[in-house]
Amino acid sequence: MTQHTEVAVIGGGQAGLAAGYHLRRQGLDFVVLDADPAPGGSWQHMWESLHLFSPAEHSSLPGRLMPAQAGETYPDAGHVVDYLADYEKRYDLPIQHGTHVNAVRRDGESLLVEADTGTWRARAVISATGTWSRPFLPAVPGRSAFAGRQLHTVNYRSPADFTGQRVVVVGSGNSGAQIAADLALDGRAEVTWATQRPPRFLADDIDGRALFDVATARRRALEAGRSDTGGVASLGDIVAVPPVRAARDAGLLPIKPMFSQLTADGVRWADDSHTAVDAVIWCTGFRPALAHLAPLNLRGPRGHIPTDGTRALDEPRLHLLGYGDWTGPASATLIGVGRPARDAADEITHLLRS
Known part of the structure; x- marks a missing residue:
């Protein structure tokens, strides 16, 4: 059976939750389809000792400050998982966990989102699947010969x-x-x-707070037509x-x-x-997890889908959120994803209500 919604969000991690928050504020009908069986996004799969780069108050999604973790300046991954689970519940976001999206296809005025639990017919789609599920391994000579x-x-x-x-x-x-x-x-x-x-x-006194400020300064410079400051990459x-x-x-x-x-x-x-x-x-990085968008035939250079902000240039009903600077400065971070999520929700609202 095919279900209907105005907006389908694919991915229920930090980017998907930020999108859900702003879609709710816009009064849109939406669903969030998340492959993980439980809340927390990729944070629930991190190594045991991982901590954030920033204090809790500087690592928050829109609308809800992350509470401090007792005894920790920089919260650990488990604390982030608890925060995301609470965020999902606090805003009563319509998330379907354990739902893997296989493909997104055009079908007239709609986009069909085909999942292992059924198909959704949506007027717009936000892809927020991140990169964690697509680790990159370099082609190093002898890799297949190593017995360890x-x-x-x-x-x-x-x-x-x-x-x-x-x-x-x-x-x-x-x-x-x-x-x-x-x-x-x-x-x-x-x-x-x-x-x-x-x-x-980076200098020892630099943490995520300063990095976000640098990324924001770069975005403002580019928006004002000034020269590129280099952003975070210029620091280390x-x-x-x-x-x-x-x-x-x-x-x-x-x-x-x-x-x-x-x-x-x-x-x-x-x-x-x-x-x-x-x-x-x-520890060689990741690539955007975009296989579900292959039927749309939107891939550009280096496998990226060309965008204007978060909106796909060749498919205005599709927005990409949280994949890195190419879908919004600092959009792959907890504190940075809020602005592009808001922009995506605003653009989708304009598209659907015009």
Whole structure:
């Protein structure tokens, strides 16, 4: 049976919840279809030691401040999950968990959203599926020959899983730094951090509050026609959260330039030396999870769908939310997704009511 709604939101993480908040304020009929069986988005799948970059009050969705976590300046992932679950309940958002969307198709004046639980006919769609479900692994020579354990950021949980092992962590971003620090401070594994380029640490006093201010300043400059300030990327790649600072300052983060290949039992470095390794953790990023939009044939350069703000240029009934700066500055963050979510809801309201 096909059900009808004005707006279908695909994804019930932070971006989907922010979209739901603003759609509710606009008085639109909508449904949120979320593949996860429980609230919390990707935060419920994070590793055990993960903490936010910002204090709770600077990590909030629209309409509801995140409460502080007792004993923590920077809340942990579990606290974020609790906050998102409470947010969903507080605003009585119509979320259907455990619903995986397979495809979105055009059908006259509607978009058909085909899910494993049935089909929805919508006049507009907001795709807010994020990137967590699409981890990226680089094509490194010998990767298929390595007999040890390989996993991505999405699979990492705890240092206890690597007791007595030799581990190489790959990636010069925040995930690589935090996981390498997590393992190093725990001390049960022998850790090497391999990066394509030297890690660029932001100043120790910079956290998510400052990063959001920088991203906002960049957006305002671009909107005013001024030159691009470079945003957060101009400052560095890694927020020096307390565990990363502690491991770095204690000399526990040995950094080596990226290895040239994997062998059956380890890694071979650029100088042809070899290190025996039990596990490789790929902290090499993600790609937007957009397979459900393939029937619309909207992909542009680098797999991105060209947008004006959040609106797809070639399909004005579709908005993309929370995938990174190309769908709104800082839109992949808790505090940053509110503005583009509001803009998307405003544009959809105008489209449906005009």
